[in-house]
Amino acid sequence: MKKVYLETFGCQMNVSDSERVATSLAANGFEITPNEDSADVVLINTCSVREKAEHKLYTRVGQVRNSRRVKPVIGVMGCVAQLEGETLFDKISGIDLVIGTKAVGRVADAIGKVFDGDREVSDLGERERDYDWSVADAQRHSPYVAFVPIIEGCNKFCTYCIVPFSRGREVSLPASTIIRNVLELRRQGVKEIHLIGQNVNSYRPQSDSGMELFRGSTPFSRLLRAVAATGIERIKFNTSFPRDFHPDIIDAINEHENLCNWVHLPVQSGSDRVLRRMKRGHTIDSYFKKIDRLKDSARDVALTTDIIVGFPGETLADFEETKRAVEYCGFDSAYIFKYSPRPGTPAYEMQDDVSLGEKKLRFLELEQVQKRTQRQRLQRYIGKNVQVLAEKTSTRNAGDITGHSTCHKLVNFRGSNDLIGNLIDVRIREIKANSLFGEVC
Ligand code: SAM
Ligand code: SF4
Numbered sequence: 001m002k003k004v005y006l007e008t009f010g011c012q013m014n015v016s017d018s019e020r021v022a023t024s025l026a027a028n029g030f031e032i033t034p035n036e037d038s039a040d041v042v043l044i045n046t047c048s049v050r051e052k053a054e055h056k057l058y059t060r061v062g063q064v065r066n067s068r069r070v071k072p073v074i075g076v077m078g079c080v081a082q083l084e085g086e087t088l089f090d091k092i093s094g095i096d097l098v099i100g101t102k103a104v105g106r107v108a109d110a111i112g113k114v115f116d117g118d119r120e121v122s123d124l125g126e127r128e129r130d131y132d133w134s135v136a137d138a139q140r141h142s143p144y145v146a147f148v149p150i151i152e153g154c155n156k157f158c159t160y161c162i163v164p165f166s167r168g169r170e171v172s173l174p175a176s177t178i179i180r181n182v183l184e185l186r187r188q189g190v191k192e193i194h195l196i197g198q199n200v201n202s203y204r205p206q207s208d209s210g211m212e213l214f215r216g217s218t219p220f221s222r223l224l225r226a227v228a229a230t231g232i233e234r235i236k237f238n239t240s241f242p243r244d245f246h247p248d249i250i251d252a253i254n255e256h257e258n259l260c261n262w263v264h265l266p267v268q269s270g271s272d273r274v275l276r277r278m279k280r281g282h283t284i285d286s287y288f289k290k291i292d293r294l295k296d297s298a299r300d301v302a303l304t305t306d307i308i309v310g311f312p313g314e315t316l317a318d319f320e321e322t323k324r325a326v327e328y329c330g331f332d333s334a335y336i337f338k339y340s341p342r343p344g345t346p347a348y349e350m351q352d353d354v355s356l357g358e359k360k361l362r363f364l365e366l367e368q369v370q371k372r373t374q375r376q377r378l379q380r381y382i383g384k385n386v387q388v389l390a391e392k393t394s395t396r397n398a399g400d401i402t403g404h405s406t407c408h409k410l411v412n413f414r415g416s417n418d419l420i421g422n423l424i425d426v427r428i429r430e431i432k433a434n435s436l437f438g439e440v441c
Contacts, residue, residue: 002115003031005039005072009056010047012196012238013167014078016147017104018045021077022139024132028108032139036064041073041111046080048162050340054080058092065094073114075099077107079166082124083344089120100124101167105131133173134181137188144191144389144421145404150178150223151197151204156241158268159279159346160311160339163198172203175210175223182230191389191423192234192260192404195227199241201249217248224249228256233423234389234406236260239306242267243281245290254298261299262408265290266306270325271318274311277350284325291329300380302332302407309366310339310359312350319362323369330377332407333434334370338363371433378409378436381428385441386411388426390419410435 004025008018021043022032033039042064047053057080065071075097076088082100089095096119097110103123113121133149140146153168154161182193197203203220214229216222227235235258240249242265253259265287269275272283294301307322326334338359341348354362386405394400394412401415403424412435413426419440426438 001029001031002040002111003033003035003038004041004043004111005033005036006043006045007036007060008045009053010045010049010078012147012194013149013152013198014045014047015141016135016149016196017078017101019135019139019141019147020133021045021104021107023134023136024105025108025111026136026139030108030111037068039072041075043075043077043107046076046078048079048083048166048342050337051342052340061092061094073097073111075107075111075114077101077104079162082166083162085124086120086122089122096121098122098124102127133177134184140190142391143189144391146185146190146193147196148178148181148185148193149173149197150195150200150237151202154198155202156199156281157279157346159277159350160308160342162342162345165344167198170199170202170204172205172219174205174207175226177210178223179210179226179230182227182232186230186232189421190232191421192236193227193232195223195235195237197239199239199244200237201240201244201246216252218244218246220244221246221248221252224252224259225256228252228259232258234258234260236262236408238264240265241281242287242290247290247293250294250297250301253301260406260408262302262304262406263294264304264306267325267329268306268308269311269314269318270322271314274314274318274322277313278308278311278347284321287325288328300407302409303329304333304335304408305329305331306335306337307366308337308339309362310354312339312347312352312354314339314354314362319366323366326366326369327373330373331370332377332409333374336363336366336370375431378431381409381436382431383428385425385427386436386438388413388424388438390415390422390424392420393417405436411438412436413438413440415440 077099201220211222211226214222214225388403388411391403394402425441428438430437
């Protein structure tokens with residue numbers, strides 16, 4: 001039996017793609033191994049959102065190629081594979097196969113061709129009509145948490161972003177397929193699902209099928225109510241696009257306990273001038289109004305975000321507005337990125353006039369502002385009970401269990417392994433830099 005080692009970079013969609021690739025490879029007679037050194041095939045699932053992520057591919061292929069006496073078959077999947085296609089064979093020596101983002105259902109065929117003697121095998125074709133979106137129990141990143149794609153691709157074309165090119169246009173899965181997957185996951189003992197997509201709230205399936213009985217102001221809020229009705233314990237969703245974030249999503253969260261109290265809403269910048277140049281489709285004022293509404297919600301909804309510093313033309317005054325926005329919104333956490341020019345995007349044609357040194361300074365300064373506001377904001381959890389899904393033993397302290405709260409905080413607490421897989425009420429005692437610490441109530 002040929003062994004395949006799968007390595008994944010990037011977003012949840014890549015993790016989810018890898019899980020489905022592992023499922024189909026195992027069904028086709030391959031063994032998925034956690035041990036790179038004994039693998040016959042090394043598959044690298046790539047990310048191209050920032051240049052740094054793309055460089056990792058070059059480094060990794062070199063390492064795999066040079067670490068063994070007999071080179072394993074090396075395959076590249078994901079966004080870099082889709083964007084660079086067959087040119088990768090010339091750019092990086094040692095690559096045997098290239099699989100595009102929609103061809104992940106045919107990886108077993110492609111590997112088979114390489115073992116049959118074909119050289120430089122590539123598949124950048126479209127997804128099969130009957131593509132199977134399910135993941136075998138054994139191939140999930142966690143026995144208790146599952147990613148459920150609901151929409152793939154992106155139509156927004158923010159000027160800095162490569163995703164619409166690497167992932168294609170938005171295609172929503174039928175609600176009936178999503179509900180069937182969720183019911184199956186529940187049957188398998190999964191406690192928490194994440195409905196995933198580049199912009200989940202842009203969800204627009206071709207038919208009503210599966211959500212006929214559920215009301216809502218948008219297809220996404222109807223889907224949320226339909227998924228809530230499956231009775232699965234916890235439902236999270238990620239990422240939400242600010243312009244399309246309808247207040248009915250907050251209403252749905254307030255109506256259904258199993259819709260978790262966490263929203264990830266990337267603001268990207270606090271300056272209207274920069275937001276316009278990014279083509280984000282929201283102003284900072286419209287964003288603040290959505291935040292105000294979230295903060296007024298009956299449930300305490302945790303808010304997280306993404307921010308880019310050093311976008312072309314970002315002045316110090318623009319940057320000050322981003323700092324103000326961070327203070328105003330009080331994010332529970334924020335991913336801050338230094339702008340990275342991506343060839344082929346509209347922003348790549350703009351002058352990248354904020355120096356790398358200045359980007360670093362702005363990154364560090366904004367990180368300080370976020371850390372300070374985050375510390376204050378997280379104080380509200382002290383003495384409060386949060387429900388935590390006990391996921392595994394803490395890597396730092398064998399006497400601690402680690403998991404996530406409904407508000408998607410990483411929570412550690414003293415406890416024994418027999419708690420793993422259960423939903424535990426934890427009283428928060430301490431706020432750490434990136435986690436909470438508590439004790440079982
Ligand atoms: N669809 C989501 C949205 O619109 O908010 C985000 C998806 S994107 C893959 C994840 C994050 O990567 C973005 O929110 C953005 O902050 C960051 N990102 C995307 N392109 C970038 C670039 N060229 N340079 C730096 N960060 C970038
Ligand atoms: Fe990229 Fe914008 Fe689409 Fe998000 S919405 S994936 S940032 S183009």
